[in-house]
Amino acid sequence: MNIVQLKKLQYEEVAKCTRCGFCLPNCPTYAVRRNEASTPRGRNAITRAIIEGRLELSDDLAEAIFTCLGCGACTKACFPAVNTKDSVFSDRACLTEVHANPKIFEKLSEALNEYHNISEDDNEDRAEWQEYLKDVPGEFIEKDHAEIVYFVGCVASFFPMAQKIPADFATIMYHAGLDFTILGGEEWCCGFPLIGAGMPEKVAELKAHNLEKIKRVGAKKAVFSCPSCLHTWKHLYDTDIELLHSSQLLRDLVGQNKLDLKPVELKVTYHDPCDLGRNTGVFEEPREVIKSIPGIEFVELPNNRNMSVCCGGGGNVEMVAPDLSAAIAQRKIEEILSTETKTVISSCQQCLRTIVTNARRQNIELNAMDLTQLVLKSLSQK
Amino acid sequence: MEIDALRQRLKEIVGQDFVLSSNVDLMLYGYDAYLEMRRPDVVVIPENTEQVSQVVRLAYEEAVPVTARGSATSLSGGPVPLKGGIVIHFSRMNRILEIDVVNKRARVEPGVITLDLQTAVAKKGLQYAPDPASQKTSTMGGNVGENSGGPHCLKYGVTTNHIMGLKIVLYDGEVVDTGGKAPDRPGYDLTGLLVGSEGTLGIVTEITVRLIEQPEAIKTLLGIFETIEDASNTVSAIIAEGIVPATLEMMDRLVIRAVEESVHAGYPQDAEAVLIIELDGLKDGMERIADRIIEICLANKVREVKVAKDETERNILWTGRRGAFGAVSRLRPNYMVCDGTVPRTKLPEVLRRVTEIGREYNLPIGNVFHAGDGNLHPLILFDCRNEEETARVREAGTKILRLCVDAGGTISGEHGIGLEKLHEMSFIFSPDDIAALWKLKNAFDPVGGFNPGKVLPSLAS
Ligand SMILES: Cc1cc2nc3c(=O)[nH]c(=O)nc-3n(C[C@H](O)[C@H](O)[C@H](O)COP(=O)(O)OP(=O)(O)OC[C@H]3O[C@@H](n4cnc5c(N)ncnc54)[C@H](O)[C@@H]3O)c2cc1C
Ligand code: SF4
Ligand code: SF4
Numbered sequence A: 001m002n003i004v005q006l007k008k009l010q011y012e013e014v015a016k017c018t019r020c021g022f023c024l025p026n027c028p029t030y031a032v033r034r035n036e037a038s039t040p041r042g043r044n045a046i047t048r049a050i051i052e053g054r055l056e057l058s059d060d061l062a063e064a065i066f067t068c069l070g071c072g073a074c075t076k077a078c079f080p081a082v083n084t085k086d087s088v089f090s091d092r093a094c095l096t097e098v099h100a101n102p103k104i105f106e107k108l109s110e111a112l113n114e115y116h117n118i119s120e121d122d123n124e125d126r127a128e129w130q131e132y133l134k135d136v137p138g139e140f141i142e143k144d145h146a147e148i149v150y151f152v153g154c155v156a157s158f159f160p161m162a163q164k165i166p167a168d169f170a171t172i173m174y175h176a177g178l179d180f181t182i183l184g185g186e187e188w189c190c191g192f193p194l195i196g197a198g199m200p201e202k203v204a205e206l207k208a209h210n211l212e213k214i215k216r217v218g219a220k221k222a223v224f225s226c227p228s229c230l231h232t233w234k235h236l237y238d239t240d241i242e243l244l245h246s247s248q249l250l251r252d253l254v255g256q257n258k259l260d261l262k263p264v265e266l267k268v269t270y271h272d273p274c275d276l277g278r279n280t281g282v283f284e285e286p287r288e289v290i291k292s293i294p295g296i297e298f299v300e301l302p303n304n305r306n307m308s309v310c311c312g313g314g315g316n317v318e319m320v321a322p323d324l325s326a327a328i329a330q331r332k333i334e335e336i337l338s339t340e341t342k343t344v345i346s347s348c349q350q351c352l353r354t355i356v357t358n359a360r361r362q363n364i365e366l367n368a369m370d371l372t373q374l375v376l377k378s379l380s381q382k
Numbered sequence B: 001m002e003i004d005a006l007r008q009r010l011k012e013i014v015g016q017d018f019v020l021s022s023n024v025d026l027m028l029y030g031y032d033a034y035l036e037m038r039r040p041d042v043v044v045i046p047e048n049t050e051q052v053s054q055v056v057r058l059a060y061e062e063a064v065p066v067t068a069r070g071s072a073t074s075l076s077g078g079p080v081p082l083k084g085g086i087v088i089h090f091s092r093m094n095r096i097l098e099i100d101v102v103n104k105r106a107r108v109e110p111g112v113i114t115l116d117l118q119t120a121v122a123k124k125g126l127q128y129a130p131d132p133a134s135q136k137t138s139t140m141g142g143n144v145g146e147n148s149g150g151p152h153c154l155k156y157g158v159t160t161n162h163i164m165g166l167k168i169v170l171y172d173g174e175v176v177d178t179g180g181k182a183p184d185r186p187g188y189d190l191t192g193l194l195v196g197s198e199g200t201l202g203i204v205t206e207i208t209v210r211l212i213e214q215p216e217a218i219k220t221l222l223g224i225f226e227t228i229e230d231a232s233n234t235v236s237a238i239i240a241e242g243i244v245p246a247t248l249e250m251m252d253r254l255v256i257r258a259v260e261e262s263v264h265a266g267y268p269q270d271a272e273a274v275l276i277i278e279l280d281g282l283k284d285g286m287e288r289i290a291d292r293i294i295e296i297c298l299a300n301k302v303r304e305v306k307v308a309k310d311e312t313e314r315n316i317l318w319t320g321r322r323g324a325f326g327a328v329s330r331l332r333p334n335y336m337v338c339d340g341t342v343p344r345t346k347l348p349e350v351l352r353r354v355t356e357i358g359r360e361y362n363l364p365i366g367n368v369f370h371a372g373d374g375n376l377h378p379l380i381l382f383d384c385r386n387e388e389e390t391a392r393v394r395e396a397g398t399k400i401l402r403l404c405v406d407a408g409g410t411i412s413g414e415h416g417i418g419l420e421k422l423h424e425m426s427f428i429f430s431p432d433d434i435a436a437l438w439k440l441k442n443a444f445d446p447v448g449g450f451n452p453g454k455v456l457p458s459l460a461s
Helices: A003-015 A028-033 A040-051 A059-065 A073-077 A084-097 A103-115 A123-132 A154-158 A164-175 A192-196 A200-217 A227-236 A246-255 A284-292 A322-337 A349-361 A371-380 B003-014 B023-028 B049-062 B114-122 B140-146 B190-194 B228-240 B253-263 B286-299 B311-322 B324-328 B344-360 B387-406 B431-444
Strands: A148-151 A221-224 A242-245 A266-270 A296-299 A343-346 A367-370 B042-044 B066-069 B086-089 B096-100 B105-108 B163-169 B175-177 B203-210 B217-225 B247-252 B273-281 B302-307 B334-337 B365-370 B378-382
Touching: A003 A040, A003 A084, A028 A322, A040 A059, A040 A084, A040 B023, A059 A084, A059 B023, A073 A084, A084 A192, A084 A200, A103 A192, A103 A200, A123 A154, A123 A164, A148 A164, A148 A200, A154 A164, A154 A349, A164 A246, A164 A367, A164 A371, A192 A200, A192 A227, A200 A227, A221 A227, A221 A246, A227 A242, A242 A246, A246 A284, A246 A371, A266 A284, A284 A296, A284 A371, A322 A349, A343 A349, A343 A371, A349 A367, A367 A371, B003 B042, B003 B049, B023 B042, B049 B066, B049 B086, B049 B163, B049 B203, B066 B203, B096 B114, B105 B114, B114 B140, B140 B203, B163 B190, B217 B228, B217 B286, B217 B311, B228 B247, B228 B273, B228 B286, B228 B344, B247 B253, B253 B273, B253 B311, B253 B324, B253 B365, B273 B286, B273 B311, B286 B302, B311 B324, B324 B334, B324 B365, B324 B378, B334 B387, B344 B365, B344 B387, B378 B387
Parallel strands: A148 A221, A221 A242, A266 A296, A266 A343, A343 A367, B042 B086, B066 B086
Antiparallel strands: B096 B105, B105 B203, B163 B175, B163 B203, B217 B273, B217 B302, B247 B273, B247 B365, B334 B378, B365 B378
């Protein structure tokens, strides 16, 4: 993206920023870094200065611009509702254009180009998680035609820590008698990491491929366990098919009495993933599912729903500033522990991965579970 | 000393990570919520009083200006480093050091967010009363710097009435205490002098505040009016009756609409004015006072009075009020607030004139203000990217302040002088008055290093 395009896209948006600073206490990166470059106000001032020719595109900007989590918390605190995260992502695209972006993103883009996934594995291995399936016959999961496509996403496909999520979700759908399939090796990365990497134009190829495959299956619905895949599809993919998150599908199944939920004696809290809650508006469905399980004692986090604080795993920040990401995760863990629960439920494999990795690093006893895992646990009780 | 050498010495004092000097960082420490921007030469983010003292001493030795900065929400250019130099950002000095429940005092570092202090003391049944609309983000150091006010200051007084003592760093780095927990300290009232001095006399590194009991009961009413005049008359009538509500806040039609668009606070969009009237104190007798207020509203042709049923409804009413400045920027990207005060009885007349000035300069003006103490905040809406319009805004702003002074009021209720209102100081003070103030300034800051170019106009002009 060049500056003319940046101006066209974001000038009116950042011009609304009155520098009132109301967003400062909501930004997790400011809470850790304590400097103006890590505030939403500062990031908007940078965008504006670039557009007005007061600031050159250079490496100097990378620290401020590539450490935004894209969590959207600032916009909720902002009376003129300045959309900081989208402006920041546009800045990233400008910095990429002049090669002032972190080199690690070039590698990411090459990997996506070659392997169509973020972990540089053979894309045929996408269905590796099926090893975790116990009583679901393979032919139920990979079909030519189905009513629902389950879009698994890169993290849940390839990262061992997250692979139980698709296995559990598939098991639930199988027992509920749903007609679904996955795309297997034909599922390509949705393109979300490219937005955060400042390469939005590279999403097109991935998008065209995925849309084509889904069309071929003749699906009416696509379901996602990854909120960021869902968010990307909702905002960048033009498609008529219904797009929903696993928590929404689970809520529907609960509503239709299709799940035989048995008591689980557990005190839990719930972390709203940014891309599911604040950025897509799904707050109540996961809560309804949790509360429908007998025996569960549910407590809210002090900052919940629109005020939920990012886990530290957003915006590709982990790739460029791992210390910042870890410090934000640490604050999240402290918030969870303040509720005197040892189990946090979420509906995003990335949040869970960030929370669990950091808790382990510090030897903190904390159980983090995806909503699907909690539901399967309840179904499996004797 | 070369600038690089200065930066190096600062790194030795506060640590490598907390000295900022990149091109971007300097741009980012050049603004507040006012229009003017200037770059510092270097920014430091210290951790304690000792570091601040060393930074100030170094600045003194090297004849470099020092400007303190909290959250930079000032509306008058307070933390803008007009002459460059060092900006001290207090974001890391944000600890609540002590809450003394028995003596009803708290001791905090200057970077503590006002609302964080309020929340912490509320857990102990106490209250820190001053409540600027920016409380969720403003710092205590900034509140002291600007002597901030807020809706509840009608009853409880502004920041200065709640500050018991300060730890300050003097121009040469020396650290002194101006007061403490005890009331009525003998000798000169240095605390009172420092509050509202906008960082021009000393740098505050610790603040001891007075806490009060939380009120036993609160009642919040929303009066809806067909004309501003009726609302203003109601305000005068309530005060004339000898009733001092905790707040008496007014918003006009333009502001009501902007707020409704952003948060749905429940203000009717076709009303010309609303008043938020809050009572707090003992439960006993509160109903009676509320009834009397409703009678007064009715006598002044109120259309309707709504009563907040619970804490949620009350919060919604206040969210709207606190967001009013931000909400108007949905209409135009910028606003200028004219923070003038007038005697309450002059409100209707002055507001009418403000509307005329808006028409004369062809600028939209909204009103949201502390009606109880006559502290106006006409918001002139504009787009600072349009230079001609911006020039008109400045002229209209000056005219409005002149109007306030002519009506027997003054040029700043609570947002400070900063660099915004230097010129207007001459509306209030004679050259001799200003020369006297300069003597005071020079006594504290003989080298002119603290926040130069603020508060006092130069004697020549
Ligand atoms: C939307 C909005 C609403 C507002 N509403 C109100 C309101 O209702 N009432 C009100 O009074 N104000 C209001 N303000 C103005 C502003 O928020 C207050 O003046 C506030 O006290 C500033 O705090 P800050 O931390 O942002 O200080 P800054 O803006 O950073 O600094 C303010 C001044 O204090 C000085 N200072 C800061 N820290 C120190 C220190 N440690 N030692 C010495 N000097 C120091 C600075 O040099 C500067 O001169 C509002 C502003 C905005 C943007
Ligand atoms: S982004 Fe919004 S909340 Fe933050 S400083 Fe700008 S206007 Fe204020
Ligand atoms: S999107 Fe999140 S991390 Fe980025 S500026 Fe806003 S609050 Fe901060």
